[in-house]
Amino acid sequence: MEVRASAVEDVKALGPIMQRAYTEFNLSVGIPPSVDFETVEIAEEILHRIFLSPKSCGITALDKASGRPIGAAFLHFVGESLQQIGPVFVDPAHSKKGVGKAIMSALIERANATNAKSISLVQIAANTKSFSLYAKLGFRPIECVTYFQGSMNEKLCTWEIKNEEFKVWPMEDSDVRLCSELHRSVFGHERETDIHEMFNVFPADAWVAVKDDILQAYTTGFSFEGHSIAISEVAFAALFQGVCHQKPNHSMSIYIPARIYPFLIEWALKGGLQIIRQCWVMAIGQHQTPLPGSIWLPNILG
Structure with a gap:
């Protein structure tokens, strides 16, 4: 596995991965799949908007053998050294291989290089694996929010x-x-x-x-x-x-x-x-x- 800066050319590959990752997780915990990215087209549209924004950047993980994207995470500069992360997703076929940790670590490193005073994200409480990962990477739970x-x-x-x-x-x-x-x-x-x-x-x-x-x-x-x-x-x-x-x-x-x-x-x-x-x-x-x-x-x- 390798990680690199995300590029707009990644959208076609990342859109289906993002839609599948969120849909499979939501279905596994009883959340309606339409809550996040109901279709691949919606996922691709959101990714396009992220790439068009001058205040956003991302990290893409690539399968070393095929060179294809297998996950990504994005960083958004909100203002005055405040940054937000999301969406974060990994191809379900490549779960439990350290992909999420690799892309999050690279994104945090990028944020720290800008002297960010605060890096925040919103984590789905039912996803105990992502909570554990983020906590290990230094994120503190601040507030529980109800959607x-x-x-x-x-x-x-x-x-x-x-x-x-x-x-x-x-x-x-x-x-x-x-x-x-x-x-x-x-x-x-x-x-x-x-x-x-x-x-x-x-x-x-x-x-x-x-x-x-x-x-x-x-x-x-x-x-x-x-x-x-x-x-x-x-x-x-x-x-x-x-x-x-x-x-x-x-x-x-x-x-x-x-x-x-x-x-x-x-x-x-x-x-x-x-x-x-x-x-x-x-x-x-x-x-x-x-x-x-x-x-x-x-x-x-x-």
Whole structure:
């Protein structure tokens, strides 16, 4: 086995491997296979986006005999020395051969070369093998997050949000800087590049909630790739319920850190969202906790 920097030419080989690896694991633990990469085409599309991003890079493992890709992992530069890892996958036919350890070690080395203060990832809790690997490589479990999917029934919601209090509308380009400033107020660092990139790729998925002409909450998408920030639980609920109202019957997903926001767990369950799986946010180095009272809902990378 050899490892090297990933190249866009790897997509055709890596797409089927990524789709198969996630599907086989999900089926083995009772998670719907559609949760991650339902088709090879979806897997290839996501990999293409990663390669097109100037803030992402990857490591590909090659079978020494055939020279074919057998796994990969990707690193994303979020901002201010903060980096995230994902997706990470290995061809099931080459499991238990040290492939995952090799690509993760190479990726961590690359991140350390940039003086990263924090490297984070989101690990599926049911995958005890990957948890063990990441822990051995120095990742610490930070938060357990619950992954919900579905469309919320507003009649069942815990909070009644008055429409006149919050205005919810699609994010505009002029909102990006304000969203990054809100992220800084909650986490202590900006995220403008990441927000802008998600807005450019998925403009219909990014939304904001405003009260008294002041930004209260935003999301880059209620999907496994999007993250959300709000100044309070009520502001986040207003954002989510507002989007549900404007996109009825549209399935959405969110990661809720259960320890920090038990009220949001109750709100999601009462609103009709379904728990799909539990995950761990894990990190090497610093990991800033959100400002007390504020809301942080991570994406699939942390």
